[in-house]
Structures are given as C-alpha cells and as structure tokens.
C-alpha cells in the first residue's frame with residue numbers, strides 16, 4: 001500500500017522536526033505526523049527524577065503538537081529501560097523518594113492516558129519500570145534475546161495496582177496473576193507466546209516500521225472517536241489511580257525508606273555492579 005511505503009523509515013526522506021531534552025529526543029516526521037520519542041540516558045535509561053520529567057514533558061509536547069501517534073524507543077543499543085534508578089532510591093531522604101515516585105506516576109498517566117495511538121519499539125531489555133512504559137502503550141514490537149516483565153515480587157516489593165494496569169490490559173487475568181506473583185521476567189520469545197508483545201523483530205528499524213504500520217492502521221479512523229474509545233477502555237484504571245495517587249506516594253515513601261528495604265536496595269545495587277564488572 002502506498003501510505004505504508006511512505007511510512008518506511010529507511011526510505012523516508014521527508015523533513016522532520018526535532019525537539020529534545022537532556023535525556024529524550026523527539027523526531028516528528030512531517031509526512032506521517034508520527035513522533036518517535038527516544039530515551040537517551042546512558043547506560044541503561046534508568047529512571048531518575050530528571051529523566052522522568054523529561055519523558056513527561058516530551059509526551060505532553062507530542063500530544064499538544066497534534067502528532068498522529070507516538071512511538072517510544074531507546075537510543076541505547078541493548079536496553080529499552082532498566083526501570084527506576086536504584087541509585088536515586090538508595091540512601092535517599094523521604095522528600096526525594098516522594099518526588100521520584102510522583103514523577104513515575106506522572107509519566108505513567110501521561111502515556112497510559114494518552115489519546116494518541118502509542119507503540120513501543122522495544123530494542124532491548126525492559127524490566128520493571130521499563131515494562132511499565134512498554135505496557136502503557138497499545139502495541140509492542142521487541143528484539144530477540146531480551147527480557148521484559150514486572151519483577152517486583154522477586155525484589156520483595158508489591159507493585160501497586162496502577163503499575164499492573166498495563167499488564168492486566170494485555171494478559172488474561174490468570175496469566176497476569178501468575179506472572180506478577182512470580183515476578184516473572186519473560187524472554188522475548190515467551191513474551192510473544194503469552195501475548196505480552198505483539199511481534200518479534202530483527203532490528204530497531206524493523207521495530208519502528210512495525211510500530212508505524214500499527215499507527216497507520218488508524219489512518220482512516222476519526223482521531224477523536226478513536227481516542228475517546230481508547231480512553232473508555234482505560235477509564236476505570238485511571239479513575240482508581242487518581243483516587244489513590246497521593247496515598248500511593250506515601251505508601252512508597254514509607255516502604256522504600258525502611259532500613260531493611262534500603263539494605264535490600266544496597267545489596268541489589270552491589271550485585272548489579274559486580275555483575276557489570278565481570
């Protein structure tokens with residue numbers, strides 16, 4: 001089809017507009033109107049306060065610019081996002097912890113509640129907060145030999161209900177419950193089998209192309225009707241989240257500041273560092 005050919009990134013010589021923050025860059029293709037939002041906080045796109053603020057402002061900028069869709073991807077070659085920055089949770093005071101969690105909530109609601117068609121080109125690992133971002137989108141294409149999942153219970157943490165919403169939208173209840181209680185990280189292949197991702201792709205370019213094709217499927221649908229229909233599906237989760245969002249911050253701060261939890265974080269960080277030195 002002609003319009004799908006135009007969407008092919010490799011062949012595309014259409015002018016693009018660029019916007020960027022310290023840790024994100026956005027390219028909006030003038031022909032397709034689709035925005036590619038790249039996360040670029042080396043080495044693993046771990047989510048600290050500044051990164052989350054950048055991500056939030058990029059998402060709203062894309063939404064306000066009346067883009068035709070949003071594709072979330074990573075500028076890193078093997079990690080989509082490693083989730084919350086543990087360095088910002090470890091030895092942090094209560095105010096810092098509260099700010100971090102509030103910004104994570106803000107990004108999630110911006111993406112999950114976006115009226116635009118959203119897709120994730122998952123070009124690397126996506127554990128915990130990385131999976132949260134990917135599952136807030138409507139479509140996922142992922143590279144082989146990576147992992148994705150909400151591994152909170154493996155870390156002794158209970159993920160709040162809003163954090164599970166994306167999972168619950170995608171997976172059958174029985175599977176979601178099992179994966180969440182196990183804290184399971186799915187390999188790409190397992191994720192496809194479970195329905196957590198939509199496609200396995202061989203390169204980032206192919207992931208972007210699949211995402212563009214997905215967004216292209218709405219080309220002939222009235223954008224407002226599409227958006228309101230999408231949000232009707234998500235309204236109950238959003239409403240429930242809005243009711244508890246302040247208490248949720250307090251609960252997180254109270255849990256994350258406990259000395260025994262701080263100890264778990266410290267040990268976890270040390271293991272990560274040991275592993276990366278090997």
Ligand SMILES: CC/C=C\C/C=C\C/C=C\CC/C=C/CC(=O)SCCNC(=O)CCNC(=O)[C@H](O)C(C)(C)COP(=O)(O)OP(=O)(O)OC[C@H]1O[C@@H](n2cnc3c(N)ncnc32)[C@H](O)[C@@H]1OP(=O)(O)O
Pocket residue numbers: 043044046047078079081082083084085086087125127128129130151152155156157252255256261264265268269272273274275276277
């Ligand atoms: C984890 C918290 C533990 C306890 C918390 C308890 C209570 C807190 C209460 C509630 C929190 C609930 C919220 C949870 C949401 C989250 O997102 S928590 C974060 C969970 N993330 C992970 O478990 C991922 C950890 N990372 C990895 O598994 C691997 O790094 C990954 C597979 C993503 C990539 O592997 P690889 O390419 O081999 O890279 P390296 O492992 O070598 O890492 C490179 C450097 O990056 C540092 N790093 C990795 N992840 C993080 C991170 N999330 N935060 C900060 N830093 C990270 C790693 O240490 C290396 O640094 P170095 O080069 O050694 O300096």
